[in-house]
Each structure stands twice: as structure tokens, then as C-alpha cells.
Amino acid sequence: xxxxxxxxxxxxxxxxxxxxxxxxxxxxxxxxxxxxxxxxxxxxxxxxxxxxxxxxxxxxxxxxxxxxxxxxxxxxxxxxxxxxxxxxxxxxxxxxxxxxxxxxxxxxxxxxxxxxxxxxxxxxxxxxxxxxxxxxxxxxxxxxxxxxxxxxxxxxxxxxxxxxxxxxxxxxxxxxxxxxxxxxxxxxxxxxxxxxxxxxxxxxxxxxxxxxxxxxxxxxxxxxxxxxxxxxxxxxxxxxxxxxxxxxxxxxxxxxxxxxxxxxxxxxxxxxxxxxxxxxxxxxxxxxxxxx
Numbered sequence: 001x002x003x004x005x006x007x008x009x010x011x012x013x014x015x016x017x018x019x020x021x022x023x024x025x026x027x028x029x030x031x032x033x034x035x036x037x038x039x040x041x042x043x044x045x046x047x048x049x050x051x052x053x054x055x056x057x058x059x060x061x062x063x064x065x066x067x068x069x070x071x072x073x074x075x076x077x078x079x080x081x082x083x084x085x086x087x088x089x090x091x092x093x094x095x096x097x098x099x100x101x102x103x104x105x106x107x108x109x110x111x112x113x114x115x116x117x118x119x120x121x122x123x124x125x126x127x128x129x130x131x132x133x134x135x136x137x138x139x140x141x142x143x144x145x146x147x148x149x150x151x152x153x154x155x156x157x158x159x160x161x162x163x164x165x166x167x168x169x170x171x172x173x174x175x176x177x178x179x180x181x182x183x184x185x186x187x188x189x190x191x192x193x194x195x196x197x198x199x200x201x202x203x204x205x206x207x208x209x210x211x212x213x214x215x216x217x218x219x220x221x222x223x224x225x226x227x228x229x230x231x232x233x234x235x236x237x238x239x240x241x242x243x244x245x246x247x248x249x250x251x252x253x254x255x256x257x258x259x260x261x262x263x264x265x266x267x268x269x270x271x272x273x274x275x276x277x278x279x280x281x282x283x284x285x286x287x288x289x290x291x292x
Contacts, residue, residue: 001043002278004260006203007154007177011082013253013278015046015262016271022053022063027266036070038268042275048262050086050128051113056095064116084124085113101131103142110146126156126180136164140171147175162192169200178203185248186211186229198256209261213248232289249277251290
């Protein structure tokens with residue numbers, strides 16, 4: 001496993017996004033725990049969840065409780081595992097998403113997340129999304145208060161643009177450790193944010209890093225469309241004898257030393273396959289084909 005520095009913490013270059021283990025369509029408890037354990041066995045040391053990761057009608061924090069149970073039941077060492085969670089979003093009974101960036105809410109949410117995770121201080125706490133009804137500086141001020149109080153060790157922001165990252169850095173200083181935006185072979189619209197993270201030394205954690213590659217195929221009526229978006233990943237995968245998902249994650253890692261993908265998984269075998277991408281180094285020729 002290659003590594004990345006997230007603030008002052010060294011973590012594996014591939015993390016595990018725990019969202020699929022917690023929302024609708026989630027696996028049963030035994031398979032969910034086995035998936036987390038498989039990731040840990042493979043060298044993953046960053047687990048990403050959120051208080052809003054639960055099925056519609058469920059209780060806030062179900063995903064955090066699952067991560068806590070997975071760590072408690074793991075047979076190996078966990079002292080080097082960094083748990084990242086997020087606050088500032090919620091779920092509606094019909095499966096929708098809400099946003100709440102009020103400082104008072106963020107403080108209560110972080111304290112509740114720490115209790116569920118069973119920690120004195122959350123390793124990485126991320127502001128899930130800017131709230132259009134709350135000045136972003138006020139939400140970030142609550143994050144700074146949580147840092148000062150020792151409720152959280154490191155801070156991150158998510159679903160942000162360049163100006164919001166700059167503001168977050170100004171308010172949080174060096175304790176801002178990460179940015180989590182959407183980025184994948186399919187969706188590459190966060191190039192400016194990725195470049196800024198590299199300049200500032202912030203870890204960039206792409207959510208949904210595999211995009212639609214799991215649904216892509218070079219066969220059938222959609223072959224031409226899929227070939228344009230994903231064909232190179234399938235061709236490299238066949239030549240290497242690995243999955244196109246592993247190639248996609250290796251491509252993401254090649255985008256810079258601050259890139260840290262957090263692919264989701266709901267089966268042990270997919271968690272292991274994702275972790276193996278940290279050892280797959282693509283050639284300049286392969287990278288040229290994949291970066292078009």
C-alpha cells in the first residue's frame with residue numbers, strides 16, 4: 001500500500017467509502033462488517049462515513065455506528081486507522097437530502113458523531129456541503145470552534161469551489177486537511193479544485209471515484225458512447241489482467257500526491273480489489289490513453 005499524508009497523519013493511498021454499507025440497498029450486517037475487515041486486511045487505514053448515511057426513515061449516525069462496530073470486532077490492530085465523518089446534511093423520509101450548516105447544528109452533530117464513534121476527538125470531521133441559507137464563513141467558524149475545543153483533530157470541506165476552499169484555508173489555517181468533491185474518469189469538472197489542493201498541500205478525496213465505470217461495457221448498443229468515456233480503462237484492464245475499476249483508481253492516484261480516492265464497497269472482494277490499485281503503477285503510454 002502506498003501512503004498519503006492527511007494533515008499530520010499517514011494513511012493508505014486508497015480509503016474505503018462506507019456509504020454503500022449504510023444507506024438503502026445496504027448489505028446485511030455480517031457482510032458489511034466483513035467488507036470493512038477486508039479493507040483493513042488489505043492495508044486501508046482511512047474509513048469515510050457521515051452522520052447522514054442511513055436509509056430513509058432511519059436514525060442519524062447508523063453509518064458511524066457500523067464503522068465503530070467494525071473496528072471493535074476487527075481482530076487486527078486499528079490504532080493507525082483514521083475515521084473520517086461528515087456533518088451538515090440529513091435525510092428526508094422519502095430518501096431526499098437536506099443541508100444544515102448552522103453553527104449550533106454543526107457543534108451538536110460533531111459531538112454526537114464523536115459519541116457514536118466512541119472517540120474523544122474525531123480524526124477528520126468534514127463540512128458535508130455549504131448551506132445556501134447560512135454564510136459559509138459562519139459554518140467554517142463552527143468548524144474552527146470544534147478544532148479549538150478538541151472535539152475534532154482535523155477539518156475538511158466537501159462539495160466546494162475554489163473560492164470556498166480559499167475561505168476555508170483562511171479561517172481554519174493549517175488544520176484544514178482535505179477537500180472531498182466529485183471526481184472520476186466520467187466526471188472531471190473539479191480540475192481547478194484539484195490543482196488548488198495540490199498547491200496548498202490538501203488531500204483531495206474524490207467521492208464517487210469510479211463514476212459509471214462499473215456499469216460500462218464495450219458491447220451492445222451503447223458501445224460507442226461507453227468507448228469514448230471508458231474504453232481505454234477496459235483496454236488497459238484486459239491487457240493487465242485486472243478490473244477496469246482498479247485501473248480507474250490507479251489513474252486517479254497518478255493525478256498527484258494529494259489524491260486519495262475513497263471508493264465505496266459492499267462486498268469484501270470489491271474492497272480488496274480497490275485497495276490493490278495502490279500497487280498498480282500505470283505506464284506513460286497507458287496514462288496518455290486514459291487522460292483524453
